[in-house]
Amino acid sequence: MLFVPQRFLCLGIRTQLLKTVSSLRSFRFSALATMASKHKNAKRIEGLDSNVWVEFTKVAADPSIVNLGQGLPDISPPSYVKEELAKAAAVDRLNQYTRGFGHPALVKVLSQVYEKICGRKIDPYTDILVTVGGYGSLFSAMQALIEEGDEVIIIEPFYDCYEPMVKMAGAKPVFIPLRDKKAGNSASSADWVLDPTELASKFNSKTKAIILNTPHNPIGKVYTKEELQLIADLCIKHDSLCISDEVYEWLVYTGNKHIKIATLPGMWERTVTIGSAGKTYSVTGWKLGWSIGPQHLIKHLQVVQQNTLYTCSTPLQEALAQAFLIDFKRMDDPDCYFYSLSRELEGKRNRMAQLLQEVGLKPVIPDGGYFMIVDVSALDVDLSDMVEDRPYDYKFVTWMIKSKKLSAIPLTAFCGLETKEQFEKYIRFCFIKQDSTLDAAEMILKKWSKQTA
Amino acid sequence: MMAQLTGNCNEMEAKMSRPVQAQRLEGLDKNVWVEFVKLAATYPTVNLGQGFPDFSPPDFVKEAFVKAVSGENAMLHQYTRVFGHPALVTILARFFGKLLGQDIDPLTNVMVTVGAYEALFCCFQALVDSGDEVIIIEPYFDCYEPMVKMAGGTPVFIPLRPKTPAPGKLMSSGDWQLDPAELASKFTRRTKAIVLNSPNNPLGKVFSKKEMEIIADLCVKHDVLCFSDEVYEWLVYDGKKHIRIASLPGMWDRTITIGSAGKTFSATGWKVGWMFGPDHLVKHLRTVHQNCVYHCPTAAQEAVAQGFQREFEHYGKPESYFVQLPQELQQKRDRLVQSLLAVGMKPIIPEGTYFLIADLSDFKAEVPNLPDCEEPYDSRFIKWMIKNKGLAAIPVSAFYSTAQKRNFDHLIRFCFVKEEATLKAAEDILQQWKLKKTGP
Numbered sequence: 001m002l003f004v005p006q007r008f009l010c011l012g013i014r015t016q017l018l019k020t021v022s023s024l025r026s027f028r029f030s031a032l033a034t035m036a037s038k039h040k041n042a043k044r045i046e047g048l049d050s051n052v053w054v055e056f057t058k059v060a061a062d063p064s065i066v067n068l069g070q071g072l073p074d075i076s077p078p079s080y081v082k083e084e085l086a087k088a089a090a091v092d093r094l095n096q097y098t099r100g101f102g103h104p105a106l107v108k109v110l111s112q113v114y115e116k117i118c119g120r121k122i123d124p125y126t127d128i129l130v131t132v133g134g135y136g137s138l139f140s141a142m143q144a145l146i147e148e149g150d151e152v153i154i155i156e157p158f159y160d161c162y163e164p165m166v167k168m169a170g171a172k173p174v175f176i177p178l179r180d181k182k183a184g185n186s187a188s189s190a191d192w193v194l195d196p197t198e199l200a201s202k203f204n205s206k207t208k209a210i211i212l213n214t215p216h217n218p219i220g221k222v223y224t225k226e227e228l229q230l231i232a233d234l235c236i237k238h239d240s241l242c243i244s245d246e247v248y249e250w251l252v253y254t255g256n257k258h259i260k261i262a263t264l265p266g267m268w269e270r271t272v273t274i275g276s277a278g279k280t281y282s283v284t285g286w287k288l289g290w291s292i293g294p295q296h297l298i299k300h301l302q303v304v305q306q307n308t309l310y311t312c313s314t315p316l317q318e319a320l321a322q323a324f325l326i327d328f329k330r331m332d333d334p335d336c337y338f339y340s341l342s343r344e345l346e347g348k349r350n351r352m353a354q355l356l357q358e359v360g361l362k363p364v365i366p367d368g369g370y371f372m373i374v375d376v377s378a379l380d381v382d383l384s385d386m387v388e389d390r391p392y393d394y395k396f397v398t399w400m401i402k403s404k405k406l407s408a409i410p411l412t413a414f415c416g417l418e419t420k421e422q423f424e425k426y427i428r429f430c431f432i433k434q435d436s437t438l439d440a441a442e443m444i445l446k447k448w449s450k451q452t453a
Numbered sequence: 454m455m456a457q458l459t460g461n462c463n464e465m466e467a468k469m470s471r472p473v474q475a476q477r478l479e480g481l482d483k484n485v486w487v488e489f490v491k492l493a494a495t496y497p498t499v500n501l502g503q504g505f506p507d508f509s510p511p512d513f514v515k516e517a518f519v520k521a522v523s524g525e526n527a528m529l530h531q532y533t534r535v536f537g538h539p540a541l542v543t544i545l546a547r548f549f550g551k552l553l554g555q556d557i558d559p560l561t562n563v564m565v566t567v568g569a570y571e572a573l574f575c576c577f578q579a580l581v582d583s584g585d586e587v588i589i590i591e592p593y594f595d596c597y598e599p600m601v602k603m604a605g606g607t608p609v610f611i612p613l614r615p616k617t618p619a620p621g622k623l624m625s626s627g628d629w630q631l632d633p634a635e636l637a638s639k640f641t642r643r644t645k646a647i648v649l650n651s652p653n654n655p656l657g658k659v660f661s662k663k664e665m666e667i668i669a670d671l672c673v674k675h676d677v678l679c680f681s682d683e684v685y686e687w688l689v690y691d692g693k694k695h696i697r698i699a700s701l702p703g704m705w706d707r708t709i710t711i712g713s714a715g716k717t718f719s720a721t722g723w724k725v726g727w728m729f730g731p732d733h734l735v736k737h738l739r740t741v742h743q744n745c746v747y748h749c750p751t752a753a754q755e756a757v758a759q760g761f762q763r764e765f766e767h768y769g770k771p772e773s774y775f776v777q778l779p780q781e782l783q784q785k786r787d788r789l790v791q792s793l794l795a796v797g798m799k800p801i802i803p804e805g806t807y808f809l810i811a812d813l814s815d816f817k818a819e820v821p822n823l824p825d826c827e828e829p830y831d832s833r834f835i836k837w838m839i840k841n842k843g844l845a846a847i848p849v850s851a852f853y854s855t856a857q858k859r860n861f862d863h864l865i866r867f868c869f870v871k872e873e874a875t876l877k878a879a880e881d882i883l884q885q886w887k888l889k890k891t892g893p
Binding site for chain 1: 474509570
């Protein structure tokens with residue numbers, strides 16, 4: 001309400017002011033109405049605000065909780081990796097911008113490492129993009145190649161960001177679950193398989209891409225050549241792309257081999273393969289990843305990069321390049337970190353499995369990666385007093401964090417709405433943890449099993 | 454069977470005839486930096502082109518970084534909080550809260566990004582939709598336009614217009630001004646946001662309080678958001694003051710303020726940036742961020758936090774880096790101005806940033822005017838200068854919309870955040886050039 005000063009006694013002016021007051025009032029009402037819409041979010045992020053990690057990392061940040069939830073190594077990265085970063089930080093030029101699509105030293109060594117593995121020439125400047133973690137590569141690939149009208153096949157359970165990223169790109173996620181061929185009795189990640197007919201039925205003329213994750217998070221499945229061939233055949237038949245998330249590529253355990261789908265006939269030209277420094281060198285906080293593929297695809301990811309963040313950190317890329325050079329030179333040597341880390345983790349995997357088995361649980365032993373899922377329904381924990389409408393595993397993990405001081409991640413965080421019932425009895429543990437952490441987990445689990453006995 | 458095969462063939466053809474890339478990338482493939490950074494790296498040049506210091510970040514931040522990566526806390530090599538390392542968002546909230554006289558909550562009002570670039574990206578992706586208009590003041594940091602377009606928005610341009618300086622005075626970035634009536638005419642009911650960049654890259658303009666108030670009034674009147682790119686906030690000269698538009702009445706609730714460790718601490722390669730603003734807007738940027746890069750690297754955030762802590766303690770004092778750096782840069786600016794004047798290029802004195810625009814209109818150049826040539830004059834001039842004089846700069850037409858490029862194609866941008874030796878080398882090249890033209 002505007003205060004009308006005494007001095008405006010002339011009727012004409014008062015009328016004018018009154019008109020002004022009322023029009024201001026109606027302006028304010030319409031302004032409020034539009035304000036609601038003007039400050040509203042863009043449609044592309046509608047419904048994408050919740051995130052399992054933001055929720056559970058907050059809860060597990062309490063240092064009294066034994067954290068086997070988020071995929072966060074608490075083991076130290078190899079010392080030479082840290083040393084290279086300290087060295088890089090001391091060089092003036094390395095504290096300034098480098099090449100947008102990837103620091104020359106890094107893309108060169110990446111091309112060398114992957115040429116050796118793939119058995120084909122990889123141009124460091126046109127076939128590689130360095131991104132902010134594997135996450136950044138996934139985002140760049142989706143923004144570059146996926147749009148409204150497209151369908152993208154996602155295999156469940158899936159690393160949770162795939163679905164919101166597909167949606168943010170305006171496309172429709174089409175889910176297909178891995179199914180336990182032992183019907184609830186699985187003991188190995190290899191038991192979880194795709195049904196070929198079911199998979200074929202998901203492909204159609206709108207299928208722009210399928211997202212493959214091998215070794216798989218959360219189950220730890222390492223796809224066999226036959227399984228990859230099945231997927232490859234469908235990609236070729238329907239002229240679909242393959243976004244292959246291979247961040248755990250080095251972490252495969254005895255009896256298993258990581259195969260790159262891009263090396264299968266007809267696949268190089270339609271595949272973007274993603275890798276991660278965080279998983280390779282146990283430096284998740286470096287947030288460096290890369291996309292490798294044919295120029296005609298990578299060039300579009302590069303366009304996304306130049307319009308999103310332009311370039312990644314220079315000293316980190318330089319340090320990573322130096323570390324890669326060290327390990328490239330010993331790629332035929334068992335001491336190479338790519339293999340030594342895998343051996344170390346296999347030991348931890350076995351220990352984790354044993355701990356869970358000793359308390360009467362049946363873990364699904366992973367063939368790769370550093371996660372293990374386990375069916376907790378056998379513990380028959382009464383969660384009826386938890387009223388919120390959430391799947392069983394969410395409630396279980398929340399309860400377990402609170403009452404057992406042990407954290408994990410609920411498996412339904414990794415599936416679409418339709419399959420929640422299938423997966424809600426599983427939780428995921430991360431075992432890339434130092435011995436003292438696993439010791440603490442052991443104590444909790446032993447105590448727990450004594451209580452339930 | 455045949456029908457099925459034919460069906461598949463048609464499907465394949467349809468797919469193959471469509472481009473593989475998404476439509477959102479339409480027209481976004483060119484990039485001035487990709488082109489000119491490559492050129493400057495290909496030829497031996499004294500590089501006054503891309504904006505980065507060729508000297509070291511200050512010791513206290515370098516040491517903080519080395520400490521963070523080689524210290525006992527190995528967890529600094531692992532993921533930190535998604536929306537910003539706690540130590541960093543805490544000090545940013547405290548530091549800028551004090552400057553703005555605003556209560557800033559580190560967890561809900563601040564977010565750390567991969568450079569200011571990602572903060573800008575998040576603004577557009579979070580808040581700009583198809584059909585939205587975004588006002589961009591020309592000349593502008595080139596990424597604003599493609600980012601608006603990638604978000605499906607429509608850029609609406611308004612140029613800063615140069616006024617003739619007072620007689621005997623050199624033109625200053627302050628002589629370039631917005632026409633208030635023209636600005637007002639750009640606001641429509643579809644206007645979602647205006648991008649403000651002060652101090653301005655490439656011109657160096659530091660918007661005055663009065664100029665900001667004009668913009669603020671229009672934002673409030675039309676309920677428009679403001680994306681305020683303030684990466685050069687510390688680099689203001691001649692006693693000028695950097696005004697934060699978020700501190701003006703009615704503006705906190707509608708403004709995202711963006712900053713950069715790269716510019717603040719002369720460490721562009723760290724790619725640590727941030728933004729702050731009201732939670733009801735920042736929450737949408739959080740959604741984009743968590744679906745885009747998710748975390749930012751940890752160690753550099755820790756180092757930047759230490760840097761800010763130190764500056765908080767020394768704020769306003771002579772030993773503050775935020776006091777010393779602009780003092781140092783003002784001298785470099787003045788020196789470059791003299792070098793350019795001496796050869797007949799007309800510098801426009803920047804009130805801020807570490808960029809300086811030189812007008813080539815009266816410069817008798819070896820590069821001829823080719824009115825029918827598609828490539829702007831300044832771009833051709835610089836390519837020639839790189840190859841023949843070994844001196845790199847950036848064409849100012851790159852900072853203009855397609856409609857305006859022709860009107861501003863005799864301007865080139867020099868970057869002067871360079872060490873003495875570099876500026877001396879540039880000076881020598883310019884002197885040699887002059888001698889060659891005019892004779893001994």
